[in-house]
Amino acid sequence: MSEPIRVVVTGAAGQIAYSLIYMLSRGEVFGYDQPIILHLLDIPPMMEVLEGVVMEITDCALPLVVGVVPTADLSVAFKDVEAAFMVGSMPRKKGMERKDLLSANVKIFKEQGEALDKYAKKDVKVLVVGNPANTNALMCSKFAPSIPKENFSAMTRLDQNRAQAAVANRLGLRINQVRNVTIWGNHSSTQFPDAFHASAQINGIWKPVAEALNNSPWLKDEFVTTVQNRGAAVIAARKMSSAMSAAKAAADHMKDIWHGTAPGTYTSMAVLSDGSYGVPADIMFSFPVTIANKQWKIVQGLSVDDFSRSKLDVTAKELLEEKQDAVALCQD
Ligand SMILES: NC(=O)C1=CN([C@@H]2O[C@H](COP(=O)(O)OP(=O)(O)OC[C@H]3O[C@@H](n4cnc5c(N)ncnc54)[C@H](O)[C@@H]3O)[C@@H](O)[C@H]2O)C=CC1
């Protein structure tokens, strides 16, 4: 067995963490032979609830969990961690847009960025889940200057999973018979779910999804709006935001960072824009990426027609506005 790694989950007493911790503890992310020490951070009023979560982890009798550190202290939570799931923050309620959470949440990511900078391993991989995830990730990285910016990403994998599932359902295929659906931009209702570069396996042969769907207008309208608004639809139905699917997506995202993407496939994550595809630099924008040796690379050379261009521009504009607001909030 390898040496244990330290993994922090923030918002550990909350609903996403409740599903995520189990997946991590089973070995689904870091490997079935990788022991872990779980660092579980929440705020002081949640310590009793967190104690209950710790009891349950113990009672699961999970061989890979060799230590659990529940805490409300940032210096303990981030000490020597190699992977960070930044979930802890307020979720939106019915009728809110995710960016409405900026004023409530961004300072959490400022403070926790500073703590990562001080206490975490310098090669820590940081996944921001808490909304508005892209801009929180940007600010978190800005307040952790000693950690490479490339180590920070924000989660759009849930949107990708939703999009992949929607295409598979439409074509009557299994989920693994659809690949390379991309989410561009913000984890918000301006995101652009793009199946124009995706493929579907039909009768054993991979072909473009657009061809499989006979260039159906669905790909430009209902598919896009359904994925954009899926989070709100879950809130309307459940009266709480998505949690099981969010935890699964967080696990998928970090698993790809740890083990890489499969040949011929790519995945979506919000990473620091370098100006690829005409996207402004220095915002956390979701791109298609390949990953090897825990390093991502933006997939280059995908065609962007006028329809896609206008979608990319709208979501980039929103991220620039969020960034401006976040910078102002973090100056207070
Ligand atoms: N990027 C994505 O695709 C998704 C993002 N989200 C976001 O994830 C976040 C968490 O969602 P849930 O787990 O459902 O919320 P929740 O309310 O069930 O849990 C959040 C937890 O964070 C804790 N928390 C609050 N401030 C904290 C701080 N400063 N430090 C540490 N912990 C703190 C709370 O006490 C609570 O236990 C929300 O912002 C939500 O909008 C949710 C689903 C998908």
Ligand SMILES: O=C(O)CCC(=O)C(=O)O
């Ligand atoms: O929609 C929200 O604001 C919370 C959950 C979420 O981000 C999602 O379901 O995509």
